[in-house]
Amino acid sequence: MGPPLQAVGLGGYNPRTVNGREVRIERTGGEVTLSIDVPAEEIRKKEQDFLARAQAQLKVPGFRRGRAPHHLVLRHYGEDEFVQDVKDDLVREWVGRALRELDLHPLTTPTVETTAFVPGERLAFQVKFAVFPDVTVPDQLSLELAEPEPAVVTDEDLTAALADLRREAAVLEPKEGPAEEGDVVRLQRGDHDWEGEATAARPIGKQLLGVRAGERITLTDADGRSEGFVVTGVYRLLLPSPDETAAHYGHPSWEALTEAVRTELAKAAEARRLRAWRLAALDALAESLQVEVPPTLLAEAVASEMKELRLSSGQRSQLEEALRRKLRREIVAQAVAAAKGLRPDENEVRQRAAEQGRDEETVRAVLTVEQAADWVITNARRNG
Secondary structure, three states: OOOOOOOEOOOOOOOOOEOOEEEEEEEEOOEEEEEEEEOHHHHHHHHHHHHHHHHHHOOOOOOOOOOOOHHHHHHHHOHHHHHHHHHHHHHHHHHHHHHHHOOOOOOOOOEEEEEEEEOOOEEEEEEEEEOOOOOOOOOOOOOEEEOOOOOOOOHHHHHHHHHHHHHHOOEEEEOOOOOOOOOEEEEEEOOEEEEEEOOOOOHHHHHHOOOOOOOEEEEEOOOOOEEEEEEEEEEEEEOOOHHHHHHHOOOOOHHHHHHHHHHHHHHHHHHHHHHHHHHHHHHHHHHHHOOOOOHHHHHHHHHHHHHHHOOOHHHHHHHHHHHHHHHHHHHHHHHHHHHHOOOOOHHHHHHHHHHHOOOHHHHHHHHHHHHHHHHHHHHOEEEO
């Protein structure tokens, strides 16, 4: 391995040769372009390595393995394929070295554009990707942040939650007739099973009214997407009494279950309140510092979500705005964490990962965002 790469011109192009290897960096916000020229001797060495490997692996008729002349090995390999494989391997190697030795951490998949290529003589290319933009977090924040109203559990919330628990504890009794209001309908498509409630209160539930076991039906969602299903069963719900419901969930009485549910709803409401406050804090700081999401990062995130969620083009703008806000919060949180030395406790990371069934890296990222937001809340001025 030759001498290390060196970055030249961090603020823009300022080309000069460094130890026979030219690496230039242009950075605009969070968008980075590397321009790399691979020395001719490195290209020729790579060609020789590939040819030696091919000579040892390919069986050329009339010659023992590893003894065939290079021109015959090249013919069996395919000259175009050989040249392309050498080029691709050089690009992978030099992109990896540049990112590693210049301590660059792409947020997007690097894209490569060849600007010059002559086999055995020259390879020049550009690599483009997004990184976290530079964000300077001040010690004293000049922003105001309103604290959300205290979390409240309404009687309607409590009644609805208890009704859901009672329904979940119900017994399903098969019925021969069509599905009526409140009945449960089981559906199958391929190897997957679903369960839905026949009810005029919901679009899908309304389409389940009147169906019978054994029928083939087509359901259409709010976005106009349709899927075919087989109705495998229609069931009447036999609801337990309040005390039977309480016993089902391990409580001595309906009143005890009610208080337990009220407590859990209060915890959930407070968690939503705190989450909203944290997001508002990160949004306020991002706006104050005029943080922008790198365009290529946003474009890659939108394309990935559109594909995964199978969204239509008409939903793109709404998704793009939601992802822009999410990514901007993450950028600000990373900047705050780095500037203030915030690091999640690894014991908490492991505990949450085990409880939530998530990988530790994801949990660590969530905790970093929470810690950064809490720092902003603590250091921002209050109003309201």
